[in-house]
Amino acid sequence: MHETKSLPGKSKYMIKIVVPILITQVALYLMTFFDILMTSKYSIDHLAGVSIGSSIWVPVYTGLTGILIGITPIVAQLIGAKKKEDVRTFVQQGFYIAILLAFIVFIGILFLIDPVLNLIPLEDSVRLVAKKYLYMMSIGLIPLFLYSVLRSLIDALGRTRVSMVITLLSAPINIALNYVFIYGKFGFPALGGAGAGLGSAITYWIILFIAIFVVYKNKPFAELKIFNFWSKLSFAKMGSLTKIGIPIGLSIFAETTIFSAVTILMSVYSTEVISAHQIAMNFTSLLYMVPLSIAMGATILVGHEVGAKRYKDARTYSWLSVGTAIFFSFISSSILLIFREPIASIYTDDQYVITLTVQFFLFAALFQLSDAIQAPVQGALRGYKDVTVTFIMAIISYWIIGLPTGYILANFTSFERFGYWIGLIVGLTVGAITLVIRLVHLQKKIIKNDAAA
Template sequence: MHKTKTLTDKSFHMIKIVVPILVTQVALYLMTFFDILMTSKYSIYHLAGVSIGSSIWVPIYTGLTGILIGITPIVAQLMGAKKKEDVRTFVQQGFYIAIVLAFLVFAAIILLIDPILQLIPLEDSVRIVAKKYLYMMSIGLIPLFLFSVLRSFIDALGRTRVSMFITLLSAPINIVLNYIFIFGKFGFPALGGAGAGLASALTYWLVLIIAIMIVYRNKPFTEIAIFKNWSKPSFAKIGTLSKIGIPIGLSLFAETTIFSAVTILMSAYSTAVISAHQIAMNFTSLLYMIPLSIAMGATILVGHEVGAKRYKDAKTYSWLGVATAVMFSFISSSILLIFREPIASIYTDDEYVITLTVQFFFFAALFQLSDAVQAPVQGALRGYRDVTVTFIMAIISYWIIGLPTGYILANFTSFERFGYWIGLIVGLSLGAITLVSRLIFLQKKLSKKPI
């Protein structure tokens, strides 16, 4: 990527990187979005089952792909330092890690899903749907993790529009397959929630094939030739990837599991409450794609600048990302507050569920600002390859303070089910404050280094 001189140049360059990432993230997210939406049209019990299954699946997927995301800052810094020869080896080591992770998760789902679901107080019909949904999703584990490696490589080269093109194809494919397998069309049986899992798994396979074809045949990817001259597994390079990737994965896991934990704790309430909570969380997650995409762009941009030892430019990109995300957070909050009822009505016709969802949306609007700060700051820190302290901060903010606060408010005050959402606000806000402090400290430290 080229060096930028003015703030205007940096702004346009960031937009060029971030917008395709945003489209990509939305397309990926739409798979889960349409799983929830289309299943809600099939049955409220299947919706609850997919919600529980998704609450188990998303943190696992997010945490483990977070490990693979470690490839992005490593490759970005190598490209910034003009060390292209090392990129191929690191990407190939990422493939080895992806395959191992896929088999480990598959084994865990087969062996542990029944005991885990038995621990959750659910109606039997909901538990069965959740189990079948996860079984079907596991068919797509290998392509999902391999694609994560390819995408990290593609994005690190600044070719985020390529990832966008590949992933954009996934949404319509997934919608068509959902229609076929959830509702039983073209001679296939109606599988409900299990059909949503199968549709997603098959989509992952198709997307991986498309990605391999593009990387194998097109520049600048052919210049690095990641599918040629295969290196043997290297414990040293796998160790480097793990040192960066594992804290990223654990940090993402800590963040996503708090939301999943809240969903599981919500199972103490009625199926209608679970469904309303999941609808609110589902739409809020769509809005989160904006700060998340800015964060991923910040990792790439900051990584390149740090690799080139342009620390001042890295600092500018860091705070430019935060300012942009904060600006959009006010728009997101307005959408949630003004259009609460129409949005809820998209998901369900059940009046009681709509009423509950509208109430949850109010609290969702409150943590938009915290998301807008903590996500891009986290992304910038990954660009600096500063990930371990970030993970520790996430654990403290979300699990030691945020979730216990929510539990106390939900079980010992009149807030009841909404107490968990207040706990989320507390955890996210504290996380944002501590991460900003860490970024400021790191940038001051690097500013003293000779260029």
């Protein structure tokens, strides 16, 4: 791990770590982005169906892959402490967990999707598209989870450019497959929204095989012999992984499901409103890749410094990450405010949907600052392996404060559909404030204990 002494040196190194993560996250996100965008050109009913389907899919897979993210701080601290020999066993246990999670989700989709969709007041055509989309996406469950383990390993070693290159290949592959399966090209039937799901699933398999080849053949990964000397199931090591990973996964699940819950609650409105909401959420999520990537970089950087017992450097990286994310939040807000109508026009030609989307963008601009604070602070806390309190804070902020506020404003005031977005702003703001307080308290405690020792 590269050690830096000065603030400019740390800034330069953080950029070196974060920029490839950002490109990787954008490339991964573009799969969902193009699912929505390309389906919107096919049919507004299929767009609504994919919107509902992805609102169920995204929190499930992000929450469960969040469990696998627990590998990142563990491996980062092992590398920082120069204990490379322990990395292989932890990663192999991560593979076992990944396969188990994939089967659990597959069974859940198979048996629970009809009851879940029937609870949502949808047009029959929209419900059918959502169901077929989820069935197709489930084909890619195993490679998606296994790749998450490999990516956590790659990033924990500070080789974020490798993840970037692998994932960059996914975007053109996904676009090509979507083109074939959504619109029915080269003799294939036009599947619409279901075709978007199939294209993404096949892309996940291709990414996995590329990642396996890279880790098996190239330094420094080959030196760890990840695929050699397979260890038996170790409940102790799996317990160590899940002790860190489950709170991370649940925290991510709490955050992502709040957005999905809003989409589902808004299903009482017209198909045009659902589509406009999803377009606004889709583009806003793309902008969120910046603070999210900084957060992931913070986990790696802080984890390495904590493992090496350089606690003051860990604190510096924490707040450097927050400051950088805040700077970019002003750029994101400006983009949403200045270019909101041209952005909406990229997705659809329906003037009413464009008008609604522009209105949603105004609210989206308001929660950019809260996102910029809470994401990197969470990333820093994960680097310290402080995850349980973060999860509790997420539940309170999003589900006990944010969602009820949105529901009340949407159903009992003139804000109506926009009330849910105001609730999101309130929840994210409360989360940002409480997480900052937690990070400050933790850092003071660690540095005080280190000085006493």
